[in-house]
Amino acid sequence: MLNQNNLVLLLCTLIGLNDAYRILVVFPLCAPSHNILGKGVVNSLLESGHEVVQLTCFPDKENKTNLTQIDLSHVRERALKENKDKYEGFKLKDLVGHKNFVDTIFFYYIAYDFQKAFLTDDVMMNFLSDTEQHFDAVVVEWFFSTLYAGMGPVFQAPLIWLGTTEAHWQVLRVIDEIPNPAYTIDMFSETIPPFNFLERASGLWSIFKKYFLITCIVEPFEKYVYNNVYGAIGEKRNVTIPSFKDAAYNASILLLNSHPSIGIPFKLPQNAHYIGGYHIDIKPKPLPQDFQKLMDEAKHGVIYFSMGSNLQSKDMSDNMRDSLLKMFSGFKETVIWKFESDLENVPKNIHLTKWAPQQSILAHPNIKMFITHGGQLSTTEAIHHGVPVVGIPVYGDQHINMRNAAEKGYGIAVDLAENMADELSVAIREILNNPNYKNRAKELSALFHYRQMTPQKELAYWVEYAIKTRGALHLRSPALNVPLYQKLYLDLLLTFVLVIYVLRKMFNRFFGNKTSIKIKKN
Ligand SMILES: *[C@@H]1O[C@H](CO)[C@@H](O)[C@H](O)[C@H]1NC(C)=O
Ligand SMILES: *[C@@H]1O[C@H](CO)[C@@H](O)[C@H](O)[C@H]1NC(C)=O
Ligand SMILES: *[C@@H]1O[C@H](CO)[C@@H](O)[C@H](O)[C@H]1NC(C)=O
Ligand SMILES: *[C@@H]1O[C@H](CO)[C@@H](O)[C@H](O)[C@H]1NC(C)=O
Numbered sequence: 001m002l003n004q005n006n007l008v009l010l011l012c013t014l015i016g017l018n019d020a021y022r023i024l025v026v027f028p029l030c031a032p033s034h035n036i037l038g039k040g041v042v043n044s045l046l047e048s049g050h051e052v053v054q055l056t057c058f059p060d061k062e063n064k065t066n067l068t069q070i071d072l073s074h075v076r077e078r079a080l081k082e083n084k085d086k087y088e089g090f091k092l093k094d095l096v097g098h099k100n101f102v103d104t105i106f107f108y109y110i111a112y113d114f115q116k117a118f119l120t121d122d123v124m125m126n127f128l129s130d131t132e133q134h135f136d137a138v139v140v141e142w143f144f145s146t147l148y149a150g151m152g153p154v155f156q157a158p159l160i161w162l163g164t165t166e167a168h169w170q171v172l173r174v175i176d177e178i179p180n181p182a183y184t185i186d187m188f189s190e191t192i193p194p195f196n197f198l199e200r201a202s203g204l205w206s207i208f209k210k211y212f213l214i215t216c217i218v219e220p221f222e223k224y225v226y227n228n229v230y231g232a233i234g235e236k237r238n239v240t241i242p243s244f245k246d247a248a249y250n251a252s253i254l255l256l257n258s259h260p261s262i263g264i265p266f267k268l269p270q271n272a273h274y275i276g277g278y279h280i281d282i283k284p285k286p287l288p289q290d291f292q293k294l295m296d297e298a299k300h301g302v303i304y305f306s307m308g309s310n311l312q313s314k315d316m317s318d319n320m321r322d323s324l325l326k327m328f329s330g331f332k333e334t335v336i337w338k339f340e341s342d343l344e345n346v347p348k349n350i351h352l353t354k355w356a357p358q359q360s361i362l363a364h365p366n367i368k369m370f371i372t373h374g375g376q377l378s379t380t381e382a383i384h385h386g387v388p389v390v391g392i393p394v395y396g397d398q399h400i401n402m403r404n405a406a407e408k409g410y411g412i413a414v415d416l417a418e419n420m421a422d423e424l425s426v427a428i429r430e431i432l433n434n435p436n437y438k439n440r441a442k443e444l445s446a447l448f449h450y451r452q453m454t455p456q457k458e459l460a461y462w463v464e465y466a467i468k469t470r471g472a473l474h475l476r477s478p479a480l481n482v483p484l485y486q487k488l489y490l491d492l493l494l495t496f497v498l499v500i501y502v503l504r505k506m507f508n509r510f511f512g513n514k515t516s517i518k519i520k521k522n
Helices: 004-015 032-047 073-082 084-088 104-119 122-129 147-155 197-237 244-248 289-296 318-329 358-363 376-384 398-408 421-433 435-449 455-468 490-521
Strands: 022-026 051-056 067-071 137-142 159-163 253-256 272-274 302-306 334-338 350-353 367-372 389-391 411-413
Touching: 022 032, 022 147, 032 051, 032 137, 032 376, 032 455, 067 122, 073 084, 073 104, 073 122, 104 122, 104 147, 104 197, 122 197, 137 147, 137 455, 147 159, 147 197, 147 244, 159 455, 197 244, 253 455, 289 334, 289 358, 302 358, 318 350, 318 421, 358 367, 358 376, 367 376, 367 421, 376 389, 376 398, 376 435, 389 398, 389 421, 398 411, 411 421, 421 435
Parallel strands: 022 051, 022 137, 051 067, 137 159, 159 253, 253 272, 302 334, 302 367, 334 350, 367 389, 389 411
Antiparallel strands: none
């Protein structure tokens, strides 16, 4: 309850509208694409005048006012070296013919392994133990682990999770409860609602399986690391560290890197908000000169092809690569292909590039379509700029993103296959010749931009909101305090069964004999 002092404090914080805060930003999965999202958070907060400290594996080359970066790239390098064999499989040529090969178990394992490696690193430990460090809020990427939830209590600051994909049950359960699987997605599923009977049944089964895995196997491991790491830090900082469960389910706000225009309109808890698009430059950076010239002069338009930063086109089989080159050479459009090594005898209309300024390419008026792996950043950027897509989804949420793209009418999905060139060619022609895809992309783009404020401002707004309301406790879902058996009414069911049982016993006792006598008489 609020006593008078608290009330005065709360009023003061609410009235002080132009406060600049000191905010910690941590994106535990040190992958280049996630780093783009981490940078987006940092930039949004800096633009709103705050001071930011970022724990990162990819420090910027230049210093920025009000930004301090703690370099953790050595942990990433160490982890990648030690786990070389685990990541080798991420090559396009090895992934052909596999269904969504990375699923929750793999992600939980990677997340746990990575986050443990970072939390037990000396640089990290020293930073967390440094009593000079104070923060008003901590923004952490939620990536299949709640280990970093301890950063809230360490700095005695509200914790804000950022989910990097469309909303899904695994992230929503951290602040609320598991949404009804009859009409909500699992990030790894390949179907979107409405589901048929089998899809609904398999969705439910998958939740049972994963829920068991998370609560019985993953969380005990996390709890062990949590107690060791934060226990020691708590002592050094002289703060009480709550139990793992209390910290893990104590976030103030959940920000989600999606938007109903590109995803599925979820029923979100009061403290969850869509901020999809926040990583995109409001004014696209100018293209480098060679790209600008290439795109300006492409009189038949440009097809841009990139499989993202994790999956590299150079890792295709020779056969797949050559058949795609041949297929593209049959088009009059200019093709910009993000291809990470050098090739000889590339057809004239194809321009290979090891690095592509993706956002600026998509912003150019001559862009015709984007051939993508369907990652969340790529589909978001495509819709931001109103560009239709052809998707070759490979793993993770790429399948569900492309299902959404197809359903919404701005894209076509093609299966990753050795001989996909023909199918891809058909899809490209369809998008070039049928204006509906482009029109849909433009329509969705308008919906995407039609908001009360820019996603960058909204991100900063909710972080400030968490600080000013001292943790936004009033938005917490009551579901967090209700155990699963009560949500499922298992106690009611049990009571019901017991009552029936007792009634039957009593009935038999009082009337049992008479009934049997009656039967005998008849
Ligand atoms: C840096 O932060 C201070 C407050 O900590 C703020 O007054 C100032 O405007 C910020 N500078 C920039 C360039 O954002
Ligand atoms: C950035 O700041 C650090 C510490 O203040 C300093 O050592 C470094 O030289 C600066 N780098 C650049 C490029 O200005
Ligand atoms: C939960 O978060 C709120 C707001 O940041 C904080 O006041 C409270 O102490 C936290 N509770 C625990 C158990 O950490
Ligand atoms: C630790 O915190 C407690 C309560 O806040 C205080 O009484 C105690 O003096 C502190 N100890 C140190 C070593 O600062």
